Amino acid sequence: MDPVALMLADSRFPGGGHVHSGGLEEAAARRLVTDEASLRSFLVGRLRTAGALAAAFAAAATGGGPDRAAHHAELDSELDARTPSPAQRAASRTQGRGIARAARRAWPSRALDDLLRVAPRPHHPVVVGLLVADPFEAAQVVAYHAVTGPATAAIRLLGLDPFGVNAVLARLAGELDAVARAAAAHAGTPPADLPAPGSPGLDLLAEAHDRHHREEVRLFVS
Numbered sequence: 001m002d003p004v005a006l007m008l009a010d011s012r013f014p015g016g017g018h019v020h021s022g023g024l025e026e027a028a029a030r031r032l033v034t035d036e037a038s039l040r041s042f043l044v045g046r047l048r049t050a051g052a053l054a055a056a057f058a059a060a061a062t063g064g065g066p067d068r069a070a071h072h073a074e075l076d077s078e079l080d081a082r083t084p085s086p087a088q089r090a091a092s093r094t095q096g097r098g099i100a101r102a103a104r105r106a107w108p109s110r111a112l113d114d115l116l117r118v119a120p121r122p123h124h125p126v127v128v129g130l131l132v133a134d135p136f137e138a139a140q141v142v143a144y145h146a147v148t149g150p151a152t153a154a155i156r157l158l159g160l161d162p163f164g165v166n167a168v169l170a171r172l173a174g175e176l177d178a179v180a181r182a183a184a185a186h187a188g189t190p191p192a193d194l195p196a197p198g199s200p201g202l203d204l205l206a207e208a209h210d211r212h213h214r215e216e217v218r219l220f221v222s
Helices: 003-009 024-029 036-060 068-081 086-106 110-118 124-131 135-158 162-170 173-184 200-215
Strands: none
Touching: 003 124, 003 135, 024 135, 024 200, 036 068, 036 124, 036 135, 036 162, 036 173, 036 200, 068 110, 068 124, 086 110, 086 124, 086 200, 110 124, 124 135, 135 162, 135 173
């Protein structure tokens, strides 16, 4: 795998992902996730919906031809249109901005500057796709983020055994690769024609979490 992809997938990369639970905090508060079995169900659902959507956009963001800035701006707008939850949109843009800030120091480029000119707070998958040249690897990174964030949150929120949680993640390897392969096939798809798998359950959890986060201190921003 490309070293850039490896670094972006690493939880130690300062992109801000550690403060986002991907809906897991709200799901745990509602007792929808309580153990490894229910965590696996949550992760599979998230991977096949929000994860698949993000992966397709990351793969598409690796291309763009001579006018990459316009391509990335269009992708950014199309991903907004496919993310009905304002809280989910804000979380994606916050993480995207965090990765972009770190990437400007690690891998400065005109392409990144152009993206931030047209989208100062870009969506997370768009930034990843710009930084990782290979569509499959870009899709892998964001699909991996879609499940590792909630999995880590489950350890902190529910006190689950870290070895057991990592075993759950390891058994999702086939699902992760399948999502990434399907997403990579859309590398040349026009932004308006990219898939739009819905996740209304995650949208509702995100909005509820955002409301509760404003009323009381929560461990995670989303």
